[in-house]
Amino acid sequence: MFKNVMVYRIGEGWSPSLSDAESALQGQRFTECGATQDKSVGWAEPRGQAHGPLIESIGGHWIAKLVIESKAVPGNVVRKKLDEQVAEIEASTGRKPGKKEKRDMQDEILLSLLPQAFARQSSVLVWLDMQARRLVLNAGSQGKADEAVSALLKALPGLNIALLQTTTTPQAAMTEWLLAPNPEDWPADLCVERECTLKATGEDAASIRYVRHHLATExxxxxxxxxxxxxxxxxxxxxxxxxxxxxxxxxxxxQFLDGVMDASGTDKSEDRFDADVALSTGLLSPLLDSLIAALGGEMEWGAQTTPASAEAVPAAADDPPF
Structure with a gap:
């Protein structure tokens, strides 16, 4: 359910009721792109049942879904038609259209082709943990996350959101864990696995990616x-x-590891949506708590972390740690 997680802090002072939040999202319900519309963003039923609520509360966790639909006309098609129209004007009048005229022609061409363009849909699952005051987005890119944040701020008056920041940057912590002499030096409940990407700074910016590779090596x-x-x-x-x-x-x-689904004791006749939400929030909530603790705890609202590239990399020891 949550495959790519981005975490935000919800500011104090915003505590709407579920019904108030539902009413607010109803005003921004998703509708498909019109014939000449290139993009549409709005809220849809997270359970997937038509005319259902736009926010589901499962175990006190609020779940919503933002849908993003876009239509794109290939640039080469627009350019070809523009060149044809410019050539016709030159042939019939003997003059070359100016820049502004060509821009207007291009806009008209794009508008005429949009009804024929295929629409593509994507979605962002939104989890509002009002008790922990965390916003979690299932977004694979910063662009999608920004769409969800913008839509939330537009729909929910008084909401204040900031990216969650920790005292120790993730890069500094990951560096420390890779240099740790023994697995016992890793944070409690966390284990370094067999995949890693290392990247140099500066003009060189060389990178190395390890996949299915033991990382506790010299x-x-x-x-x-x-x-x-x-x-x-x-x-x-x-x-x-x-x-x-x-x-x-x-x-x-x-991803949940082998045995987690079996250990959850989920009844196959139970609504899968409720079960998936309960399992995901029940595991990801303590995971996020452990990860934040391993990164030195959360910084105060509005504080800034030091860029990881500016932090010192520990010097090599005389004896190899592994």
Whole structure:
């Protein structure tokens, strides 16, 4: 349900009732693009049942879904038609259209072709944890996350959101974990797995990606001490959830490990939506708590972290740690 996680802090002072939030989202309900509309953004039923609520509350966790539909006309098609129209004007009048006229012609061509363009839809699942005052987005890119944040701020008056920031940057922490002498030095409940991306800074910006590779090696440690810093690192939490942590505190490729679904005791006759939400929030909530603690705790609202690239990389020890 939440495969790519981005976490925000919900500011104090915003505590609407579920019915008030539902009414607010109803005013921004999703509708498909019109014939000459290139984009439409709005809220749809997260359970997937037509005319259902736009916010579902499962175990006190609020779940909503933002739908983004867009239509695009290939640029080469627009340019070809524009060239044809320009050539016709030159042939019939003997003059070349100016820049403004060509821009207006291009806009008209695009408008005429939009009804024939195929629409593409994507969605962002939104989780509002009002008790922990966290907003969690299932967004694979910053662009989609920004769409969801903008839509939330537009629909919900008084809502204040900021990216969650930790005292220790993810990159600094990942660097420390890769240089740790023993797995016992890793944070409680977290385990470094077998995938990592290291990237140098500066003009060179060389990068190395390890996949299905044991990372507790002198080779990895040497690259880190030479200045290649981790931008992504595969981790597992409590033997139940695997994910890839990024330098910007995104969790990618989130998956529940073998046995978690069986251990949940989910009744097959139960509504899968409720069960999936309960399982996801029940595991991701303590995972996020553990991860934030491992990164030194959360910074105060409005505070800024030091860029990871500015933090010192530990010097190489005389004896290899592994």
């Amino acid at each position: 080779d990895v440690r040497k690259h880190v001490t030479e200045g290649k810093l981790p931008t992504q690192l595969a981790l597992s939490w409590d033997g139940r959830v695997a994910f890839v942590l990024t330098e910007t505190l995104q969790l990618k490729k989130v």
